[in-house]
Amino acid sequence: QVQLVESGGGLVQAGDSLRLSCAASARTFSRYAMGWFRQAPGKEREFVAALSWTGGSTEYADSVKGRFTISRDNAKNMVYLHMNSLKPEDTAVYYCAAKPGPGLITASRLYEYWGQGTKVTVSS
Numbered sequence: 414q415v416q417l418v419e420s421g422g423g424l425v426q427a428g429d430s431l432r433l434s435c436a437a438s439a440r441t442f443s444r445y446a447m448g449w450f451r452q453a454p455g456k457e458r459e460f461v462a463a464l465s466w467t468g469g470s471t472e473y474a475d476s477v478k479g480r481f482t483i484s485r486d487n488a489k490n491m492v493y494l495h496m497n498s499l500k501p502e503d504t505a506v507y508y509c510a511a512k513p514g515p516g517l518i519t520a521s522r523l524y525e526y527w528g529q530g531t532k533v534t535v536s537s
Contacts, residue, residue: 415439415526417509422531425499433494433531435509443467443487446512449494450521451505452530460519461507462494470517476502499535506530 416438425431439445446466452458462483463472471483482495492509510524518524 415445415511417511417526417528419507419509419528419531422507422533424534424536427500427535427537429499429535430495430497431499431533433496433507433509433533435492435494435528437490437492437509437511439490439511441513442490444513446514446516446518447483447485447492448510448512448518448521448524449483449492450508450510451503451533452508453502453505456505458508458521460521463517463519464492465517466515472517472519496533499533501535501537504533504535506532 418436421433448463449461450458451461464483468485480498485492508530509528511526512524
């Protein structure tokens with residue numbers, strides 16, 4: 414069983430930056446593919462960013478490409494989402510997800526573990 418705890422959300426203005434963190438309890442965290450998803454009010458959960466277990470490969474949704482960066486620190490069992498140039502449409506609850514094994518996973522249905530989410534609100 415893996416527990417994921419997100420933090421770092423909050424209320425910011427358009428154009429600001431924010432860093433989300435996800436702390437994982439997995440003993441073999443370095444063997445997990447990780448991802449960030451988000452769900453805006455009234456909308457379905459959508460893919461934001463994915464990271465391979467080595468951190469060597471990443472993938473981003475078109476809507477955040479060039480603005481967001483996903484990274485991991487396997488020594489600390491942490492995954493981060495660095496968000497720059499935030500827009501009001503980035504407002505959502507952001508979720509961290511994990512799946513054991515290699516690969517770059519963008520489909521939410523393939524992730525086995527989820528955090529409770531952290532809310533990000535971007536005002537215009």
